[in-house]
Amino acid sequence: MVVSAGQVKKVGVIGAGTMGHGIAQAYAQEGYPVTITDVAKSALTGVKDRIKSNLGTLACEGLISEKEIENIMGRITVVDSLENAVRDADLVTEAVFEDLPTKTGIFHEMEKFCSPECLLASNTSSFPMTQISSQMERPERAIVTHWMNPPYLVPLVEVVPGEKTSEETYKTAHEILVKIKKVPVKVQKEILGFLINRIQSAMNREVYHLVEVGAASAEDIDRAVVTSLGFRLAFLGPLLVRDLAGLDVECKVADTILPVLDSSTQPNRLLKDMVDRGDYGTKTGKGFFSYTPESIAELIKERDRRFIHLLKELYY
Ligand SMILES: NC(=O)c1ccc[n+]([C@@H]2O[C@H](COP(=O)([O-])OP(=O)(O)OC[C@H]3O[C@@H](n4cnc5c(N)ncnc54)[C@H](O)[C@@H]3O)[C@@H](O)[C@H]2O)c1
Known part of the structure; x- marks a missing residue:
């Protein structure tokens, strides 16, 4: 019992x-x-x-x-x-x-x-x-x-x-x-990483690769994701997004893009170098961006403030 x-x-x-x-x-x-x-x-x-x-x-x-x-x-x-x-x-x-x-x-x-x-x-x-x-x-x-x-x-x-x-x-x-x-x-199967860490890791592997090859600045990559995927995903799941866009289009795009995506099975070199240098992100004051103790406190407050707005808008 x-x-x-x-x-x-x-x-x-x-x-x-x-x-x-x-x-x-x-x-x-x-x-x-x-x-x-x-x-x-x-x-x-x-x-x-x-x-x-x-x-x-x-x-x-x-x-x-x-x-x-x-x-x-x-x-x-x-x-x-x-x-x-x-x-x-x-x-x-x-x-x-x-x-x-x-x-x-x-x-x-x-x-x-x-x-x-x-x-x-x-x-x-x-x-x-x-x-x-x-x-x-x-x-x-x-x-x-x-x-x-x-x-x-x-x-x-x-x-x-x-x-x-x-x-x-x-x-x-x-x-x-x-x-x-x-x-x-x-989660119906005991799969490693459950759902969200798997989905997040798949996206992040490509994000680190894009920074590594200089496709855009770290600021612009974050801005692009927040104002597109982030904007939509706040209330539409990725499968519904695809149904709305047309699965035929998705299939064609996948045909062209999937072969050129990063498919490595190790942590990205750039990420590994940062960790080896002791750049852990806000924990150490430096990651993809630089921080002071004051800017970290401000960032967390602002993050929570915006999350609360989303919660109120979408869940309460
Ligand atoms: N940080 C995240 O974003 C996140 C998200 C989801 C799940 N998790 C998982 O949550 C768990 C905790 O992660 P966290 O980020 O809070 O780690 P953390 O390092 O911030 O905190 C872990 C705490 O556990 C304490 N601890 C260690 N051994 C203990 C013991 N035997 N008895 C009592 N306390 C003990 C440590 O002293 C520490 O304060 C991990 O399993 C992690 O994978 C973390």
Whole structure:
């Protein structure tokens, strides 16, 4: 037996990094008390400030009221052990480093402390739940719920059952995500990268190639994508876009273009060189563009502001 969506009263989150803090926030925003933990002290001490700052932006844009900030913050409890995070939870989401032995160990560990009906979800970007749950006594209650960054704003959550995941677990995961205003999409096969990381990787391989061969500047490539594909894809799926354009045209274009596209199976050389130099993007102040700590803070605020406008326009 696993909890039904209606029986979920408390939520646990393991890992308080980029994704964990945002997933905790998303549940707390919709009224759930959340307990969150991390092995890193710095993550634990900073998590509440991080969430409060995100909520401040939401309030500025009118998505929540100023008064709600304190209520939401009051629902979040930071604890210093996995045991304390899962003990009273009905649903737990793991969002630690993308490392299979770590995740497998955590799922094994969580079972020792959580209630028998507790649903256990992983935010893994790539590992099948069949592998993550390999040391579990009851793998039928484990499932992948793959959120996107920032998790408190991006609607999609990919839901990927493992070979042993029960229908009941899938149903609860789906229903609870709908309850917290997310858009769950079921991935029916445990394919590596699920749906979105595969689609994104296919596009990015060509984007890096275009920068590498100097087809246009990095600024112009981003601008071209935002004002065309991005503009359309905000509410039309790529298959519907193609149906509207005519599949005969698509077939002809593909005939000419596919043979010249980058088809490499390794990370792009330019990307690899940047990483080897220590240019990781905003994390280090330099990637395809350059940043200062102030410009990063401004960029994230502006990103969230625009995402909120889209959310209000298209989803609320
Ligand atoms: N960053 C993204 O855009 C994104 C999107 C979707 C999914 N994911 C996935 O989400 C997961 C987390 O990614 P992130 O970007 O938040 O990483 P992150 O590095 O920002 O945070 C991971 C956190 O996990 C903590 N941690 C590591 N081992 C732990 C343990 N045993 N117990 C408790 N905490 C532990 C770390 O201290 C760290 O604070 C990964 O599986 C990643 O692939 C990331």
